[in-house]
Amino acid sequence: MAGLPEKDLVDTGGISGMIAPRPFVIRRIERDTADTFTLRLKSGSDRNGLHFEPGQFNMLYVFGVGEVPLSISGDPAKPQFLVHTTRVVGPVTGALHRLKTGDMVGIRGPFGKGWPVDEAEGNDIVVIAGGIGLAPLRPALYHLLAHRKKYGRIVLLYGARTPADILYRRELEKWRARFDLEVEVTVDRGDESWWGNVGVVTTLVPRSPFDPLNAVALICGPEVMMRFAVMALRKKGMNIDDIYVSMERNMKCGVGLCGHCQFGPKFVCKNGPVFSYETLKNLFNKREI
Amino acid sequence: MTNKARRSLHEPAVISTAQLAQFFAGLSESGYRIIGPTVRDDVIILDEIAGPTDLPVGWTDRQDAAAYHLERMPNSALFGYVVGPQSWKKYLYPPRLELWQAARNKRAFELKQKQPEPPKLAFVGVRPCELAAIEILDRVLTGGEFSDEYYRRQRENTFIIAVNCTEPGGTCFCASMGTGPRARHGYDIVLTEVVDDSGHRLLVDTGSEAGLSAMSKLTAERASNEIQSRADELLSRAAGRMGRSLDTADLRELLYRNIENVYWDRVGKRCLTCANCTLVCPTCFCFATEDTTDLEAHRARRERRWDSCFTMDFSYIHGGSVRPSAKSRYRQWLTHKLAAWHDQFGSSGCVGCGRCITWCPVGIDITEEVCAIREHDPAQATVTEESNI
Ligand SMILES: Cc1cc2nc3c(=O)[nH]c(=O)nc-3n(C[C@H](O)[C@H](O)[C@H](O)COP(=O)(O)OP(=O)(O)OC[C@H]3O[C@@H](n4cnc5c(N)ncnc54)[C@H](O)[C@@H]3O)c2cc1C
Numbered sequence: 001m002a003g004l005p006e007k008d009l010v011d012t013g014g015i016s017g018m019i020a021p022r023p024f025v026i027r028r029i030e031r032d033t034a035d036t037f038t039l040r041l042k043s044g045s046d047r048n049g050l051h052f053e054p055g056q057f058n059m060l061y062v063f064g065v066g067e068v069p070l071s072i073s074g075d076p077a078k079p080q081f082l083v084h085t086t087r088v089v090g091p092v093t094g095a096l097h098r099l100k101t102g103d104m105v106g107i108r109g110p111f112g113k114g115w116p117v118d119e120a121e122g123n124d125i126v127v128i129a130g131g132i133g134l135a136p137l138r139p140a141l142y143h144l145l146a147h148r149k150k151y152g153r154i155v156l157l158y159g160a161r162t163p164a165d166i167l168y169r170r171e172l173e174k175w176r177a178r179f180d181l182e183v184e185v186t187v188d189r190g191d192e193s194w195w196g197n198v199g200v201v202t203t204l205v206p207r208s209p210f211d212p213l214n215a216v217a218l219i220c221g222p223e224v225m226m227r228f229a230v231m232a233l234r235k236k237g238m239n240i241d242d243i244y245v246s247m248e249r250n251m252k253c254g255v256g257l258c259g260h261c262q263f264g265p266k267f268v269c270k271n272g273p274v275f276s277y278e279t280l281k282n283l284f285n286k287r288e289i
Numbered sequence: 290m291t292n293k294a295r296r297s298l299h300e301p302a303v304i305s306t307a308q309l310a311q312f313f314a315g316l317s318e319s320g321y322r323i324i325g326p327t328v329r330d331d332v333i334i335l336d337e338i339a340g341p342t343d344l345p346v347g348w349t350d351r352q353d354a355a356a357y358h359l360e361r362m363p364n365s366a367l368f369g370y371v372v373g374p375q376s377w378k379k380y381l382y383p384p385r386l387e388l389w390q391a392a393r394n395k396r397a398f399e400l401k402q403k404q405p406e407p408p409k410l411a412f413v414g415v416r417p418c419e420l421a422a423i424e425i426l427d428r429v430l431t432g433g434e435f436s437d438e439y440y441r442r443q444r445e446n447t448f449i450i451a452v453n454c455t456e457p458g459g460t461c462f463c464a465s466m467g468t469g470p471r472a473r474h475g476y477d478i479v480l481t482e483v484v485d486d487s488g489h490r491l492l493v494d495t496g497s498e499a500g501l502s503a504m505s506k507l508t509a510e511r512a513s514n515e516i517q518s519r520a521d522e523l524l525s526r527a528a529g530r531m532g533r534s535l536d537t538a539d540l541r542e543l544l545y546r547n548i549e550n551v552y553w554d555r556v557g558k559r560c561l562t563c564a565n566c567t568l569v570c571p572t573c574f575c576f577a578t579e580d581t582t583d584l585e586a587h588r589a590r591r592e593r594r595w596d597s598c599f600t601m602d603f604s605y606i607h608g609g610s611v612r613p614s615a616k617s618r619y620r621q622w623l624t625h626k627l628a629a630w631h632d633q634f635g636s637s638g639c640v641g642c643g644r645c646i647t648w649c650p651v652g653i654d655i656t657e658e659v660c661a662i663r664e665h666d667p668a669q670a671t672v673t674e675e676s677n678i
């Protein structure tokens with residue numbers, strides 16, 4: 001009665017605090033590594049697919065099992081295919097892994113704020129990814145390469161645990177052959193077939209060819225890795241408001257209502273998951289926030 | 290008033306307890322279920338009531354940290370107590386709510402949704418702090434890009450009879466939070482109960498068109514200056530008799546700059562992470578979702594239920610909980626309530642109802658914890674040192 005804020009309501013599908021999962025069908029499954037796979041999905045109801053911005057995520061529902069947040073890893077210019085790359089770590093990602101081509105999943109999204117690819121035009125771009133963190137950055141890379149002339153130098157620094165854990169291998173090789181993109185890959189532990197870099201990804205920062213005063217950094221990976229990446233970039237002279245990180249928190253709703261994803265005053269689902277490091281700096285290095 | 294001239298908003302009237310019964314009956318006739326405080330198992334809870342006699346007539350509550358009991362009063366006041374463990378969020382934001390069901394058809398599935406239509410409810414005895422809590426929930430649940438539809442529909446179906454607090458409780462601090470003891474807005478009608486030598490009277494103020502039209506069914510007397518000044522006096526006395534107080538000056542900044550204060554360890558050692566405080570708090574809104582199937586996995590459903598930032602699961606991500614220690618969970622709760630809430634929703638998340646103090650099994654007191662942080666604030670220490678020079 002008295003006092004409810006007036007506003008235009010977004011169609012929430014009538015569901016309290018949620019929009020209803022929409023049906024998507026699995027069209028193709030690629031096994032990227034032993035524990036990681038990529039699904040290509042097609043909307044069961046909407047021909048236009050799912051328009052999204054690089055860095056946004058969906059809530060993906062496996063029938064009867066549960067729902068998890070997953071970043072979109074496909075090409076934003078091809079929204080008719082929804083692409084998700086997932087590492088198996090527990091019940092929902094495990095159940096997702098067992099699905100077959102033709103099976104259906106539920107999708108809510110896309111949610112959140114993505115990478116600042118437009119604001120970054122005119123600058124060098126440093127992309128730093130650790131492990132599965134390459135997945136949410138791939139849409140940004142597609143965008144940067146599709147609009148290559150708008151950016152300065154583009155550098156991709158990628159770290160994986162072992163050579164067998166390297167994600168999107170064929171694509172990385174193709175990118176490495178380009179003259180307008182610098183790709184450096186490193187592994188924590190090499191093997192006899194590995195001739196490349198060994199060590200954590202942040203060791204690649206000092207000799208990386210970008211102009212720290214005219215660069216924007218996009219970082220995604222485990223929180224410790226991001227912390228060290230920020231330190232390395234700062235040491236090289238970058239400004240903190242040119243550094244962007246993608247945060248990960250428990251999520252139940254994706255729309256700012258369940259409270260689970262809070263990081264200080266921020267809701268990672270709606271204010272992020274991508275944040276300028278500047279906005280997080282007071283909390284980022286503190287424990288158990 | 291003898292002639293039935295149309296009253297206007299905020300035109301004070303006086304009714305008797307018998308007329309209050311009539312008023313309830315009128316609401317029932319218009320299809321409202323009357324929900325109000327009532328005594329159950331030695332505690333005042335909220336439930337459906339038939340009339341004023343179901344209210345805790347002649348009872349008062351004694352509250353302190355980890356302490357609650359009911360006592361008889363010398364009179365038969367209807368509202369001589371403050372808030373119990375339950376709050377109105379129980380009705381506006383049910384502890385459990387089915388969001389949807391899904392049925393499997395070979396490899397596909399179809400969603401069905403049959404959320405119940407929220408009933409017409411008349412809330413009786415909503416205290417000023419609770420009105421403030423409802424206004425906060427309005428902003429949290431319906432003020433953003435996405436909105437809680439069930440809540441919004443239930444709010445539209447709710448009639449609010451507020452009651453001003455003339456007898457503050459032992460853990461109350463609404464005066465510090467600027468939410469009480471007098472209701473300023475957010476009600477359809479508000480009562481101030483006056484029991485004295487002149488009798489048992491209820492001063493009524495109408496705050497909405499719905500309140501006005503419900504009141505028009507009664508032949509209420511115009512309020513005399515005498516009863517109005519009596520009520521004013523009771524309310525200003527109440528403001529000075531709060532059981533607790535909280536210094537809110539600079540509070541948001543104080544908490545932000547003391548995230549790493551060692552003092553959090555002390556409260557962390559006492560807190561049982563039982564989640565009582567979040568469950569009794571009228572503004573805590575966090576929920577979890579639960580997905581389940583039947584045994585053959587043909588049908589699935591999703592429910593949402595109240596959740597608490599005091600559980601380990603709450604912040605679980607692959608590899609473990611983000612906040613494993615009790616200290617970090619208490620800090621998250623308190624800092625969210627009193628600091629982050631301002632950034633997120635433009636006000637404090639605490640209305641000073643005192644429930645979290647009364648119902649904490651180990652008597653942790655949010656007002657004392659803030660005092661302790663204030664006393665151990667390094668920034669403050671430097672200021673005092675400097676001013677000593
Ligand atoms: C914005 C965002 C984007 C993500 N993108 C990807 C991605 O592209 N690829 C990928 O493999 N993983 C991604 N993750 C992590 C992924 O959501 C978790 O691995 C997944 O939730 C694990 O669920 P589970 O049931 O398989 O395992 P468990 O770890 O056993 O999870 C049990 C429950 O805890 C919750 N939970 C556990 N871990 C997380 C987590 N990290 N974040 C949120 N909730 C969690 C879920 O509700 C889950 O149902 C992302 C997380 C976030 C927040």
Ligand code: SF4
Pocket residue numbers: 566569570571572626638639640641642643644645646655
């Ligand atoms: S934090 Fe405690 S005093 Fe404040 S509104 Fe919640 S329960 Fe009431």
Ligand code: SF4
Pocket residue numbers: 559560561562563564565566567599619645648649650651652653
């Ligand atoms: S503060 Fe008290 S009520 Fe809240 S979780 Fe800790 S022990 Fe429980």
Ligand code: FES
Pocket residue numbers: 250251252253254255256257258259260261262267268269270
């Ligand atoms: S995931 Fe629910 S509030 Fe962010």
